[in-house]
Amino acid sequence: MQFNAQNYQIIKQSCLQKQDITFFAPNEFTCFANDEAPTAWTAYPPALLTxxxxxxxxxxxxxxxxxxxxxxxxxxxxxxxxxxxxKKDDEHVELQVTFLKK
Incomplete structure (x- = not known):
């Protein structure tokens, strides 16, 4: 599923309900706008902030x-x-979202 205006609510709702989902987005929407995305699944967690x-x-x-x-x-x-x-292809990055199951 592509991250775009048509699919955003589905993706957001899935995440808010803590359901695992995989989607893709154009490179320029991600932290890989100026860098190559990894070819294997890799975590890039945000820094710990207040x-x-x-x-x-x-x-x-x-x-x-x-x-x-x-x-x-x-x-x-x-x-x-x-x-x-x-990396999905030269123009897109895949994002795989998972939540711990309780």
Missing amino acids: NEAYAQVFFHAGNDARGTLTKLELTIHLDGGRILYR
């Missing part, structure tokens, strides 16, 4: 596609999820 710092990231991320994905990634991290990344 609550105030996370609030600043959410505030400054913007409402474009890249900002929306950044906020979703941080929400997943704060909800105890894990995101793995790998």
